[in-house]
Amino acid sequence: MSGDPVIRVSHLVKRYGHADAPNVVDDVSFTVDQGRTLALVGESGAGKSTIGAILTGLQTATSGTVQVCGExxxxxxxxxxxxxxxGSQLQLVAQDPFTSLNPRQKIGDAIAEAVALHCRLSPSQRRERVRELLDAVGLTPHHATVTPRALSGGQRQRVAIARALAAQPEVVVLDEAVSALDVSVQAQVLNLLNDLQAQTRTAYVFITHDLAVVRQIAHDVVVLRHGRIVEQGEANAILNQPQQPYTQLLLASTPRPGWTPPPR
Ligand SMILES: Nc1ncnc2c1ncn2[C@@H]1O[C@H](COP(=O)(O)OP(=O)(O)O)[C@@H](O)[C@H]1O
Ligand SMILES: [Mg+2]
Known part of the structure; x- marks a missing residue:
């Protein structure tokens, strides 16, 4: 049904190990609509990746519910x-595509493999789809013929995005997907993600510790601290008029254009 959120997370709780272990995700609720980007932000250890892992099915919730496309x-x-x-509903792009790319596999074959997993196509249709996907992420047919080592970090991340898009998912979870890249390359990949979203209406859950990138990509923001939501709402409101002292502190420690160090 159009209009329903593609992601609905309700009262999510996660503990690793014993029943008396701390909740690393503690009563987290949010929704994401089609065509929107939700940023999950917070310092290291806030529980962001755990939420991403539960969404992708790599971890199981302790309690609470997670729905993707109503399921x-x-x-x-x-x-x-x-x-x-x-996988046809939700795909993950991780921080380091080296861990998901086979170092000996040519890029074209890596993308073709992802295509074959999700669509039944003839070999020539599959080659055409690989060419389309390379083009969509700003790579050329030449890149199909090389192995991951021959690519820059930004190009490898484009390959990871192409592989995720091969499934034509409703949602892509990006966990620190641009965090290892130089700022200028980061901006290119963020622009690419924005362009792709405008074409496909794919929703993104964008996990980052870096509020500077939130400004470039997010419609909505959830601020997490020690597994709990500190503040959530529209990105403009949260970035320009944060209500909570913790969010203000996070913003104050984020360098951005025109940034000046706070007085001591
Ligand atoms: N597989 C795991 N087993 C036990 N503890 C974990 C595991 N994964 C993460 N944690 C713990 O859960 C907390 C949240 O981690 P994580 O979700 O990775 O946070 P973030 O992505 O915000 O840095 C941290 O204290 C971390 O040590
Ligand atoms: Mg993380």
Whole structure:
């Protein structure tokens, strides 16, 4: 049904290990609509990646519910078919594409593999789809013929995005996806993500510790601290008029254009 959020997280709780271990995610609720970008922000250890891992099915919630495209994801997928179905709804782009790319596999084959997983196409249709995906992320047919080592960090991240898009997902979770890149390359990848979203209406859950990138990409923001939501709302409001002292502190420690060090 159009109009319903593509992600609905309600009262999510996660503890690792024992029942008396601390909640690393503690009563977190948010929704994401089609075509929108929600940034999950907070310092290291805030629980951001854990939420991403639960959304992608790599971790199981302790309690609370997670729905993607209206379907419950609180329990792991039981079958290959169900995993593939979930992959067609939601894809992950991680910080370091080196961990997801086979160093010996040519880029074209890596993308073709992702295409083959999600669509039944003839070999020539598949080659055409790989060419389209390379083009969509700003790479050339030449890049299909090389291995990951021959690419820059920004180019590798473009390959990871192409592989995620091969599934034509409703949602992409990006966990610190631009954090390892230089600021200028970061800006290029963020522009690419914005352009792709304008074309496809894909929703993004954009996980970052860096508020400077939030300004460039997010419509909505959830600020997390020690697993709990400190503040949430529209990005403009949160970035320009943060209500909570913790958000103000995070913003004050983020260098940005025109930034001057706070007085001591
Ligand atoms: N697999 C795990 N087992 C046990 N503890 C974990 C595991 N993953 C993360 N944690 C702990 O959960 C907390 C939140 O981690 P994480 O979700 O990675 O935060 P963030 O991505 O915001 O840095 C941290 O205290 C971390 O040490
Ligand atoms: Mg993390």
């Amino acid at each position: 419950d994801r609180s329990r792991p997928a039981r079958s290959t078919r169900s995993r593939r179905h979930r």
